[in-house]
Amino acid sequence: MNGFVTVLEDMSRSQPDQSIETLVLAMLMSWSVGMFMAWLYGRTHSGMSYSRSFTQALVLITMVVALVMFIIGNSIVAAFGLLGALAIIRFRNVLKDTRDTVFVFCALALGMAIGSQRFHVAIVGVAFFAAVTALLTWTRFGVRSEFDGHLTLTLSPAAAAARPFAALLDRHCRRFRLVSGRASGREGPARCVYQIRLRDPDRHQLLVDELARVEGVEEAHVVINDELTEL
Amino acid sequence: MKRLPRIRTPLRRRLRDLSRGPLLFVIWAGSVYGSWVLLTKQSRPFDYPAIVRSIDYEVSPATDGRLTRLDVKLFEEVERGQLIASLDSSLLDARMATAEAEIGRLAAKITAARAELEDAAKEESADRLSRLRRFQLDAEQKGLDTLAIEVRIEADRLLAERIALRKRRLAALVPKGAASVDDLDDIALKLKRIEERIARNEKLLGQTRKVEKRALGRAGEFAGAPQPLSLVEQRIAPLREALRVAESRRDGIRARIRMLAIRSPIDGIVSRITATEGQAVREGEALVHLTPLESREALVYIKEGDPEAAELRPGRRLLCARPGAPRKILCGAKVVRIGPELVELPSRLWANPRVPEFGLPVLVGLDAGTDLRPGEVVRLRLD
Numbered sequence: 001m002n003g004f005v006t007v008l009e010d011m012s013r014s015q016p017d018q019s020i021e022t023l024v025l026a027m028l029m030s031w032s033v034g035m036f037m038a039w040l041y042g043r044t045h046s047g048m049s050y051s052r053s054f055t056q057a058l059v060l061i062t063m064v065v066a067l068v069m070f071i072i073g074n075s076i077v078a079a080f081g082l083l084g085a086l087a088i089i090r091f092r093n094v095l096k097d098t099r100d101t102v103f104v105f106c107a108l109a110l111g112m113a114i115g116s117q118r119f120h121v122a123i124v125g126v127a128f129f130a131a132v133t134a135l136l137t138w139t140r141f142g143v144r145s146e147f148d149g150h151l152t153l154t155l156s157p158a159a160a161a162a163r164p165f166a167a168l169l170d171r172h173c174r175r176f177r178l179v180s181g182r183a184s185g186r187e188g189p190a191r192c193v194y195q196i197r198l199r200d201p202d203r204h205q206l207l208v209d210e211l212a213r214v215e216g217v218e219e220a221h222v223v224i225n226d227e228l229t230e231l
Numbered sequence: 232m233k234r235l236p237r238i239r240t241p242l243r244r245r246l247r248d249l250s251r252g253p254l255l256f257v258i259w260a261g262s263v264y265g266s267w268v269l270l271t272k273q274s275r276p277f278d279y280p281a282i283v284r285s286i287d288y289e290v291s292p293a294t295d296g297r298l299t300r301l302d303v304k305l306f307e308e309v310e311r312g313q314l315i316a317s318l319d320s321s322l323l324d325a326r327m328a329t330a331e332a333e334i335g336r337l338a339a340k341i342t343a344a345r346a347e348l349e350d351a352a353k354e355e356s357a358d359r360l361s362r363l364r365r366f367q368l369d370a371e372q373k374g375l376d377t378l379a380i381e382v383r384i385e386a387d388r389l390l391a392e393r394i395a396l397r398k399r400r401l402a403a404l405v406p407k408g409a410a411s412v413d414d415l416d417d418i419a420l421k422l423k424r425i426e427e428r429i430a431r432n433e434k435l436l437g438q439t440r441k442v443e444k445r446a447l448g449r450a451g452e453f454a455g456a457p458q459p460l461s462l463v464e465q466r467i468a469p470l471r472e473a474l475r476v477a478e479s480r481r482d483g484i485r486a487r488i489r490m491l492a493i494r495s496p497i498d499g500i501v502s503r504i505t506a507t508e509g510q511a512v513r514e515g516e517a518l519v520h521l522t523p524l525e526s527r528e529a530l531v532y533i534k535e536g537d538p539e540a541a542e543l544r545p546g547r548r549l550l551c552a553r554p555g556a557p558r559k560i561l562c563g564a565k566v567v568r569i570g571p572e573l574v575e576l577p578s579r580l581w582a583n584p585r586v587p588e589f590g591l592p593v594l595v596g597l598d599a600g601t602d603l604r605p606g607e608v609v610r611l612r613l614d
Contacts, residue, residue, distance in 0.1 A: 019556075025269040032262045135258065139250045171235040199240040206238075 018073070020120055026066045027128040034062030035141075042142060055142035057098040063132060064102055067125045068109045071118060082112060147195040149204070149224035150179065151211075157183070159216020160190035168214065172207040174199050189218055196222070279612060280580040281531040281551075281595070285605030288497055289517035290315055293490045298510050303519060305504055309495040316506070316518055318491040323484055330481035337474040341467055348463040366450035373443035380436045387429045394422040499523045526605040527597050529564065532576045532590030543569060543593055548614040551597060553607075561603065564595040564611060579608055 038058040042050070072078045085108050106129055113122035136142070153165070160183065169176050175197040183190045198204055204222045211220035296318030303315050398418040404410040503520035506512055529551070533540045549564040570592035581588050595611065603609065 021269065025266060028262050028269065029266040032259060032266055035259050035262075135255075139255045140247075141251075141255065143251070167235045171237050174240070199238040200244065202241075203238060 018070075018118065018121075020124060023070055023121060023124050024128075026070055027063060027124065030062045030066035031059065031128070031132055034059040037062070038142065042144060050144060051098075052140075052142035052144075053097055053099045056136045057102045059132065059136060059141070060099070060102040060106070060129070063129060064106045064109055067106070067121070067129075068112070070125075071109060071113045071116065071121055078112065078116065082108065085112075146175070147177070147197045147225070148201050149196060149198075149222060151176070151194040151196050151207075152219075152221040152223070153192045153194070153211065153217060154219035155190045155192060156216045156218060157186065157188070157190060159214070160192065162216065164216055165211055165214050168207070168210050169194070169196070172199060172203070172210075173197055279531045279533060279549075279610060280554075280576070281529040281609050281611050282577060282580065283526045283597070283603045283605050283607045283609060284528040284530060285522060285526060287502070288499065288521040288523075290493060290495065290519045290521060291515050291517045292316075292318055292493055292512055293514060294318070294487065295513050296491060296511070298506055298508055298512050298518065301504070301506070301508050301518075303501050303504070305501055307501050308524070309499060309501060309521065311495055311498050313495045314492055315495050316493040318493070318512070320488050320491045323488045323491065327481065327484045327488065330477060330484055333477045334474060334481060337470060337477055341470045341474060344467050344470060345463060348466050352463055363450070363453055366446070366453045370443065370446035370450045373439065373446040377436065377439045377443050380432055380439050384429055384432045384436060387425050387432065391422060391425045391429060394418060394425060398422055493518065495521060497521060497523055522605050525601070526603065527599070527601075528567070529595050529597055529603075529609060529611070531593045531595050531611050532574075532580060532588075533593060534588070534590050535573055540591065542613060545569070549595060549611045550614050551601075551603075551609050551611050554610050561609070562598045562601040563614065564597050567594045567596045569593050 038055045041058060042055050068082065072082065086105070089104055089108070106125075110122045110126055113119070113125060151169075159165075160181075173196045176194045177196075178192060179195050180193040181190065182192075198207070201224060204224060208220045208222050211217050298316055299319045300317040301315070302317070303309055303313075309315065398415065401410045401415045401418055405412055405415050499521040501519055502522040504518070505520070506516075506518040512518060531549075533543060543566055545566050545568060547566045549566065551561045551564050552559060553561060573589045573591055576588045576590050578584060578587070597603065
């Protein structure tokens, strides 16, 4: 038993650089690399399972793992301790959101840093983590949708052809895109659905009112996307 | 179609749009740049382990003896020349006293002998003067004798010339019958006797001159003989030599007494004390171990196959730092000498304490002003 403990102690004898400069370098580099990787993921993702939370989690995971490895260093004891703590939490709590897992992991890492008396690591780590989290939230990183909502127009056949509302759309919207159109025969109304990005989302009602006054527009309906609808 | 005025986009919306793309990119680019700067500023690893040289000075007595006093304590700082320990000097003190007494005795003896000899020399000087006068008188007398003979010889020569003149005249008159042959014979006989007498006197003169010369020589020799007073130093020279021997013996004892006081050869700290008061110690037996306060040298070990090993030449500059703080440069260093062969590193420098490592030892000189302690582990890299 003593020999086993000695072997463990021997393996953890040599320590890498634990300076603050190296820690800052690790945090910066992990964030830079994580951001690039998350951006690449968002740009190349196809399918319906895209999640903004997951994309942001990719960035945070990079940083948290870098922090954890910085704390562990060459200490196999610390590594086993982290493994045990993670296992306990994993089996006791089912975390559906990847971002939640990242936060739990980060909390573990900070606890390990403080417990191993590497206070500077905990302080710098949490500062970086908080700053990056705030930045990702404020910039809405990972959001793929560039439109605020969609506009549904019910038009007369003449209006559907002439599109007299184009100037209005240009007035209210920075970008708009026709995503569907439906015609009900030669005499029936046509329905068009546009995805719109408003110049001022707070004035979407004005858009509806002005559209309603356009000749040929029988009905105008704007639906603004809720952020919660995009996970 | 008539173009309608566009709705003004609120500032908050603009900022948000800006933050989503360009600002985030700028921040990301700044982070990449910052990472690059930090990465490039990161110094090269300190690859070379080294131990600051700890030279252990053994302080030992130069002679056998008994340790009577130990004046230092463990880990006490000492200065060069500071008294560390003292051996028993009672025997040597007694010998010293004996030597001093002997010197005193000899000095007194010399003084007494000198006084006695000087008195005798004064008496002898007075006697000598009278004897010198006698020699001088004798020489003068011989000189006068020589002079008298010379005078006689001159007088006889004058007489001989007159007689010779008379003889020539008679010889001229004899044929004429004015003088007789007997007169001529008488004159000739007189002249012959005078000439014989001159010859005898000349011979006597030669002898007299020799005698005079000898008398003068004796007088000069006696005058040139050393004065009685100057012979005093010669006569007390053996005593003086004995005094010199006694003094050298005393100096030897004094030197041995000095050796009994054991002093520190360096400025340092007492790292070990291996003797106790009252203990009998032998010559060369270590009593105290000293470690210098600071060390200006370190032994660096270059691992086998290191690509930078070829750059290590005497005079090459290095930088030194402690293992736990590689960014804080402690001091510079310079390669002094390189070892001839690979040796096993001290176990303290092994990365794995169970796996020995080998390297080429290199002696480096550390710059002044460092606070490194002997035995401290440091790391160096090429400057």
